[in-house]
Amino acid sequence: MRRDRTNAPGVLDDVEVAPGEPLIEVEDLHTHFEVGGGLFSSSHASVRAVDGVSFDIRRGEIFGLVGESGSGKTTLGRTLLGLAPATSGAIRYRGLDLATLTEPEFRPLRRRLSMVFQDPNASLNPAMTIVQSVGHPLRIHGLTHNRAETRERVIDMLERCGLAPAERFLDTYPEDLSGGQKQRVVIARSLITEPDFVVADEPVAALDMSVRAKVLELMMDLKDDLGLTYLYITHDLASGKFVCDRMAIMYLGQMVEWGDASRIYDDPQHPYTRALLEAVPLPDPARRGRDKHLPHGEIPDALEPPRGCRFHPRCPVAFEPCGWEGRDLVDAIEDRWTKVDEDTFERELSLVGDLADAKVTRAEARFPAAEADALRRWLEEIGPALPAKVFRGVESVEQDGHEVVVRFGYGPEPAPQDIAGHTVACHLHGVVPREGGIHAGPVRGSGSETGSGSARERGV
């Protein structure tokens, strides 16, 4: 590899990282975004986009981050590159803690830490020719001294990226290229400064099926040729399986399962991972009509993540300790009403009243009712038959004056455990509360829980 001609801190090269050793070490990383406030509102809340994540990325590997939109995978990738400020935690890279660097301190590092974005149409400037776009980082980092030199290096990189003869492309504009060619240009631009770590955020999702394979193959070849390490962010488990050495499945800002990619695919342990794998459509007509055991609903609002296990309201195999709380009961009743006829709905609505009037907390749901006795009997009767398994977490249903109180048992957030050669955060493998987690049910002990969820609870 060409020797450095850079202004990057000398410290980087003092720290040699052998292949297979951790190149990036992430410890308890949080990235929260403040939201709300606004002109007329005094409330403040934060979206915990990345909420306590620890892992490492080894030199020379492709580490996959897989999850649905809203899982925090893109934010995590951006935080590693200093594009989203870390709220707390550490990101160690060659002896530096990236999470503590200021933007001016980070800038020279950007040539070593690069990114490929999803949509090539949005990431190339339509007014710049290809040689300008791809050569731009060289100019910014002062890596070349004249245009001829820049041009020469751009030609070299374009040809490496499969755009040969490069002369044909140099002075064209992005609009003259196909989607696959544009993404090759984006890759060439991200690699021209000779980075050693590249975050690739859905690099083929915007491309036609017929060219995805070519671009993935290119990225894998370049990794070997140039000694790169990738963080591959995707929602597509199929390409993840082909590409990744190790991977993490993310859900609502946390990793729910991580480890060797082949082990995770062969023997997924978290119900969410299983659901994702089940849901991937395969080009195999024999699978038509199979029972997919799909989770209910969608990924919830990250402003108020479910307590306990964040996946529990959707989980097909959730049970007693998974974190059932007041709002789950309200949601389950609404869900029931999509499945009953209109008369039943009207009758039950008059019994329960407006669900927005129910007071829900981590430990109970309180329904004001004119006929509290009838409501209690109804809840006891339909509770176990509700579509979600919320009633498994219920300890008691009682009348309290003109209210019916449903009380929930303790449902801690699961701690990561090592199962089947990888790491899983799920109570199915034994109930281990996560320290500092957001638990459901009555408060136990003291001190160890962050109260961050309680102030925002619905109805409080």
Add this chain to the structure above:
Amino acid sequence: MTAAALPHHAAEDGTEIPPILEVRELSVAYGTYRGSLQAVDHVSFDLWPGESLGVVGESGCGKSSMGRGLLQLLPPGAAVGGSVNLDGEELIGVDRRRLRKARGEDIALVFQEPMTRLDPLMRVSDHFVEAIRAHRPRTSKQQARHLAREALAQMGIPPTRVDSYPHEFSGGMRQRIMLALGIVLSPKVIIADEPTTALDVIVEAQILDLLDRMRSDEQVGLLLITHNLGLVAETCDRVAVMYAGRIVEIGPVPEVFAHPEHPYTQGLLRSVISVDTTELSSIDGSPPDLVTPPPACRFAPRCPARFDACDEVDPVLASVGPSHEAACLLHPGSDALASTPVVRPSAGGAA
């Protein structure tokens, strides 16, 4: 085999069921400054009640133009030709009022981006009231709300939320609302154009389950336009593969997936990356410019099996198996109508 593969063609008593939608020689052309762009070029197919037909191909192959062409929902300046026969009634050339009635009531469209199709200032229930009363003016508001509630519940939207605004729903819920709007008038055919592309895999699977249930419960004909062959394999009875404005292969899904006969279909199937993939594959090049398409077989420039005749003879669909047709000169019959003019209207001629 034929009867088993195509159960929608025959009723239980053995009588033949006519297709709900008969499309013949459908063409869609756009005027461009370089000349006429033939986005859909003489496409013919049938769709039976309760059947789902997948339409696949790369972007720019005319899938969406075909779907819109069926309802003549095209930008000004676009020309539609051929015949679209819905349950015995010709739709091409009818007046605008009849067409407006057909849209939504007879044929429903479900698009990719639900948020852009819902009015942010209207409650969800008002969307239904408006749609229902536009088609059935004598429906009372109360009746319309009742219908809305029922359709929404079928799609898993609680009746307590019918008066919410679109922004109060998540992406998957909005797509469910669109589906509910699609079915509330009990259409005979649903055209779903990439209905799940903006959604995550789990929500995608949920929406496809709903579409599939609508198809079988109401015996609706479903046209599923998608680039995802996996979705077709798991949802459709038959598949039509489009390339450069034409159907190049059509047949029962199990048959086409097991024995793809057109090199384009073979290439598409090979390029799918699934969890079972052990080797990556792709199709070189990209679809042709449809202002000046290749003169004979349109796939020839990218075809790994190309031979001399491919540049001279324009192949037509010919039978390659039970209810299975492909337009490729590798198969006898595809050149049967070689007398059809190979030279199509060129840019100069059409302009």
